[in-house]
Amino acid sequence: MPVKQGPGIGKSGRFxxxxxxxxxxxxxxxxxxxxxxxxxxxxxxxGAMREYATRRGWTIAMQVNxxxxxxxxxxxxxxxLEAARRRExxxxxxxxxxxxxxxxxxxLATLQELEYLGVGFVSLTEALDxxxxxxxxxxxxxxxxxxxxxxxxxxxxxxxLAHARQNGKRLGRPLxxxxxxxQVHKLHRSGLSKSEISRRLTIGRTSVRxxxxxxxxx
Numbered sequence: 001m002p003v004k005q006g007p008g009i010g011k012s013g014r015f016x017x018x019x020x021x022x023x024x025x026x027x028x029x030x031x032x033x034x035x036x037x038x039x040x041x042x043x044x045x046x047g048a049m050r051e052y053a054t055r056r057g058w059t060i061a062m063q064v065n066x067x068x069x070x071x072x073x074x075x076x077x078x079x080x081l082e083a084a085r086r087r088e089x090x091x092x093x094x095x096x097x098x099x100x101x102x103x104x105x106x107x108l109a110t111l112q113e114l115e116y117l118g119v120g121f122v123s124l125t126e127a128l129d130x131x132x133x134x135x136x137x138x139x140x141x142x143x144x145x146x147x148x149x150x151x152x153x154x155x156x157x158x159x160x161l162a163h164a165r166q167n168g169k170r171l172g173r174p175l176x177x178x179x180x181x182x183q184v185h186k187l188h189r190s191g192l193s194k195s196e197i198s199r200r201l202t203i204g205r206t207s208v209r210x211x212x213x214x215x216x217x218x
Contacts, residue, residue, distance in 0.1 A: 027061035028053045029080045029089040033099040034067055042067070045095040052124055053093060061089050074102065081110065084119045091120035091131065184211045 030053065032045040042065060053060055062083060066076045077100070083089050092114060094100045100123070101107025111130065114121050120131040180201050187197045194212070198205040 026056070026058045026090045027088065028056075028058040029061055029083055029092050030063040031077060031080050031092060031094050031100060032063075032065050033074060033077075034065075036068060039067060045099070048095055048124055049093050052122070058091065074100075081113070084114060084117050087117070089119060091122060093122045093124070095123070096125040097123045097128065180207075181211050181215075184208055185215055188212055 030046065030049045032042055032049070034042045034045070046063065046065070050060065050063075062080065064076045064080045066074050068075070080089070080092060084092065092100075097107060101110065111121055115130065120129075122129045122131070180203055183201060184197055187200065188194075192200070194205055194208045198208050201208075
């Protein structure tokens with residue numbers, strides 16, 4: 001009687017681009033993230049992922065927890081990505097997609113990198129499993145949403161610049177300290193200290209010293 005193969009394992013024995021002899025050889029990296037105000041859900045996330053990995057017969061190679069508020073607080077996620085780049089894990093598991101991605105664009109970029117590396121990705125809550133054809137189709141749909149998000153952001157930036165121009169705002173980089181050289185020389189000759197010149201012209205004292213040193217050498 002033929003043996004029924006588990007999800008994500010094809011007839012050729014390949015697991016998302018990597019040849020495996022059996023499911024127990026799959027090394028999983030688990031990632032959980034909570035805000036500083038919501039740390040009580042961390043055990044729940046980790047417990048759910050460990051239970052899932054056990055059901056799939058995966059070996060848990062590493063488990064990473066990020067704690068912090070705000071979309072940018074995913075500093076330890078990079079450790080998991082580095083492990084994937086070193087081919088130390090075969091699949092990444094998360095409890096929910098928003099635990100992993102800062103935005104649709106960020107989510108897509110990291111999923112594409114994992115796919116390139118031959119590393120699978122599973123999100124338990126959304127039942128997203130990129131080790132299956134259906135999961136990879138969902139990733140293609142995410143690419144459409146990411147492109148839409150980038151276009152919306154671009155339109156907002158262009159609209160903001162146009163509005164600023166209409167209101168007479170000066171756009172572009174601010175004046176550099178070097179353009180204040182004439183005023184620096186004039187104020188220095190009038191007897192003002194470097195600190196006072198810096199304060200009046202709102203430029204750094206280091207810049208004032210540099211301008212005056214150039215003047216002394218010339």
